[in-house]
Amino acid sequence: MWNEIVEENRNWRVSGRALFGPDRSDDAPGRLAGDECRIIGMHSRMREVRKKETIYSQGDADSSIYMLSDGAVNLTRITPRGDRLITDIVGRGTMFGGTADGTIHRRNESAIVLDDGLLCAVSSEGFSRIAETAPELAMKMKGLLEERRCRREDRLVNLLFCTVEKRFARTLLDLIGDFGSLHDGGYLLNITLTHQTYADLVASSRETITMVLGRLRRAGVIDYEDRNIIIQSVDKLNRIAR
DSSP states (O other), X not given: OOOOOOOEETTEEOSSOOSSOTTOOTTSTTOOOHHHHHHHHHTOEEEEEOTTOEEEOTTOEXXXXXXXXXXXXXXXXXXXXXXXXXXXXXXXTOEEEOOSSSOOEEOSSEEEEEEEEEEEEEOHHHHHHHHHHOHHHHHHHHHHHHHHHHHHHHHHHHHHHSOHHHHHHHHHHHHHHHHEEEEXXXXXXXXXXXXXXXXXXXXXXXXXXXXXXXXXXXTTSEEEETTEEEESOHHHHHHHHO
């Protein structure tokens, strides 16, 4: 794992932090290996980000690719009617932002920090250097960005054709992949989200999400540890999602 310390680069600064922590699994599907993180780190800038900070706003012109070492970020879209919709929540190791083709696009969503963390930014020039020195890594980065984009599009389609309970079940399954850890035969979501945030993820109301959470808890699908959700039965959740 890359444990080189990036002390300062332009206005981006970090002290005593690594790109990824030692608990990261290099052989997990779809994840970057330690040597790949090292290469990305050589061609990127890093800085600490704080809760509620805006990384970029909807409508901004920006071509950078972003990736978190720590923390979490909301990708939020404001609809023409003024409604707020969270299209994705990204955690450590997840790429978001650019399209890796060097083209400056207008962002169709805002990226807002949900939990304090460490942000890595790869400019279009940085990505070009990665493509020159490690073409297979560049292709992998493109694939990971495209995979995440497809997931966001699937979520938008689900809003049209699925019930709130089904949308919410699919959202919880997505969150297991990004923030889940094994817990008493199930999974603990290592992220604390409000009922309103869950509502914004599935285009519903806070009151409806509260009722759905209550039904899932009574059915033995979920429980709570402090303010975090525990998925007690993935099989039951999958049945609801289908």
